[in-house]
Amino acid sequence: MSEESLLTTPLDALHRALGARMVPFAGYAMPVQYPAGVLGEHLHCRAAAALFDVSHMGQAFLTGPGAAAALELLAPGDIAGLAPMRQRYSLLTMPHGGILDDFMVAHIEGDRWFLVVNASRKDVDFAHIAAHLPAGVTLQRLDDRALVALQGPRAASVLATLAPVVATLPFMGLAEATIDGTACLISRSGYTGEDGFEISIPAARAEAITQILLALPDVLPAGLGARDSLRLEAGLCLYGNDIDETTNPIEAGLAWTINKRRRIEWNFLGAGPIRAMLEAGPARRRVGIRPDGRAPARGHTEILGPDGAVVGEITSGGFGPSLNAPCAMGYVRADLAGLGQELALLVRGKPLPAKIAAMPFVPHTYIR
Amino acid sequence: MTDIRYTEDHEWVRLDEDIATIGITDHAQEALGDVVFVELPEDGREVAAMEACAVVESVKAASDVFSPLAGTVVESNQMIVEDPSLVNGDPMGGGWFFKIELDDVEDFEKLMDEAAYKAFLETL
Numbered sequence: 001m002s003e004e005s006l007l008t009t010p011l012d013a014l015h016r017a018l019g020a021r022m023v024p025f026a027g028y029a030m031p032v033q034y035p036a037g038v039l040g041e042h043l044h045c046r047a048a049a050a051l052f053d054v055s056h057m058g059q060a061f062l063t064g065p066g067a068a069a070a071l072e073l074l075a076p077g078d079i080a081g082l083a084p085m086r087q088r089y090s091l092l093t094m095p096h097g098g099i100l101d102d103f104m105v106a107h108i109e110g111d112r113w114f115l116v117v118n119a120s121r122k123d124v125d126f127a128h129i130a131a132h133l134p135a136g137v138t139l140q141r142l143d144d145r146a147l148v149a150l151q152g153p154r155a156a157s158v159l160a161t162l163a164p165v166v167a168t169l170p171f172m173g174l175a176e177a178t179i180d181g182t183a184c185l186i187s188r189s190g191y192t193g194e195d196g197f198e199i200s201i202p203a204a205r206a207e208a209i210t211q212i213l214l215a216l217p218d219v220l221p222a223g224l225g226a227r228d229s230l231r232l233e234a235g236l237c238l239y240g241n242d243i244d245e246t247t248n249p250i251e252a253g254l255a256w257t258i259n260k261r262r263r264i265e266w267n268f269l270g271a272g273p274i275r276a277m278l279e280a281g282p283a284r285r286r287v288g289i290r291p292d293g294r295a296p297a298r299g300h301t302e303i304l305g306p307d308g309a310v311v312g313e314i315t316s317g318g319f320g321p322s323l324n325a326p327c328a329m330g331y332v333r334a335d336l337a338g339l340g341q342e343l344a345l346l347v348r349g350k351p352l353p354a355k356i357a358a359m360p361f362v363p364h365t366y367i368r
Numbered sequence: 369m370t371d372i373r374y375t376e377d378h379e380w381v382r383l384d385e386d387i388a389t390i391g392i393t394d395h396a397q398e399a400l401g402d403v404v405f406v407e408l409p410e411d412g413r414e415v416a417a418m419e420a421c422a423v424v425e426s427v428k429a430a431s432d433v434f435s436p437l438a439g440t441v442v443e444s445n446q447m448i449v450e451d452p453s454l455v456n457g458d459p460m461g462g463g464w465f466f467k468i469e470l471d472d473v474e475d476f477e478k479l480m481d482e483a484a485y486k487a488f489l490e491t492l
């Protein structure tokens with residue numbers, strides 16, 4: 001795709017003014033890093049606070065009588081049970097048990113819900129949801145809103161100077177707050193393993209408000225490079241790498257997203273194959289992997305078992321700046337998926353020793 | 369004055385007698401970002417011109433380092449294995465990768481000189 005045909009976020013001019021290196025991602029021109037570099041941005045997020053533009057992601061309101069029940073037919077999470085101004089992570093599942101996307105769903109009030117889906121999947125997701133809605137329930141895409149994520153141990157204290165309500169917001173709680181005279185929708189969530197917030201802002205005010213956020217003490221801009229290394233250390237799935245239309249939530253280790261009530265009802269798309277895998281056990285499992293040496297193993301690296309046979313594949317892998325060591329996740333044959341299992345990773349034709357390790361690789365610091 | 373030549377893969381080559389020292393340029397380290405891992409060739413390895421014989425990895429990606437010229441590896445820089453950030457901090461000096469004894473010293477002259485490399489960078 002040529003540079004000219006890429007979409008841009010409302011913060012495009014700001015990224016360029018800040019000296020970002022722009023790359024194509026999910027059809028958008030996005031900052032992969034700023035002058036501080038991926039390593040510096042990653043470590044700054046863990047030590048202080050980093051601001052990410054995630055406006056490429058899809059935001060929408062789902063509104064109308066029966067909206068939650070309609071969404072529960074497409075997603076295995078407890079959506080109807082969400083209290084107002086609370087959100088949770090869920091999946092859009094497919095008839096064969098695959099994952100159409102992973103997403104965040106928040107209960108605003110009454111019959112009004114707020115969705116955030118992956119950039120690369122928003123057209124697919126929104127068409128899918130719209131095609132399954134009963135009369136009276138409408139999906140309203142919010143293409144006129146930006147989304148920024150402020151992440152890190154200093155995020156709450158610095159954001160509270162602009163929006164005091166965030167100081168008492170629980171993890172996965174939402175609040176409406178006025179920043180610089182503009183109503184913003186803030187959730188205490190993120191994709192780094194750190195405490196932090198995602199802030200939905202009307203596009204026309206996005207640049208001005210982002211500049212106010214960047215002027216807060218301890219806040220630096222961070223790009224997609226750091227976002228990826230942070231989420232990998234946090235053990236969080238990247239749609240398209242670690243989960244996709246061919247992965248069943250059970251083998252992906254996402255059974256926790258299907259609550260007790262939904263395991264009685266089994267009434268969502270793909271419930272049959274997902275229930276069958278839960279009961280029979282998966283043939284492969286998503287696991288965390290730590291290479292023994294310093295060499296990173298990237299996505300699509302083959303995983304070898306003790307006998308030298310291929311027993312799986314890395315789906316995300318790289319160097320963890322906070323671990324100061326390489327880390328990866330991938331799928332391995334279920335009988336070799338135990339913690340501490342010794343494996344080898346076929347990197348440039350050479351088997352490198354590695355072990356299955358617990359995720360997250362770097363502990364989450366969410367406020368509970 | 370030491371003669372340094374360059375390649376379109378953004379490597380530099382410095383010649384002392386028939387020993388060529390090879391590293392990556394400032395442009396290359398800047399494009400790669402923070403280097404976190406390098407893999408270097410074994411001493412005694414015979415390499416062909418343009419053969420991939422080292423690897424440099426940043427947080428995000430892995431890239432091959434090629435031997436611009438044919439020869440035999442005589443030394444590799446263990447300092448950058450211990451501290452990969454040297455490649456970013458001093459790419460043309462302490463961040464060198466490996467040295468080869470050239471099969472044919474004449475080949476060196478075929479590489480780009482500094483002016484030609486600067487002109488090449490302008491085209492990118």
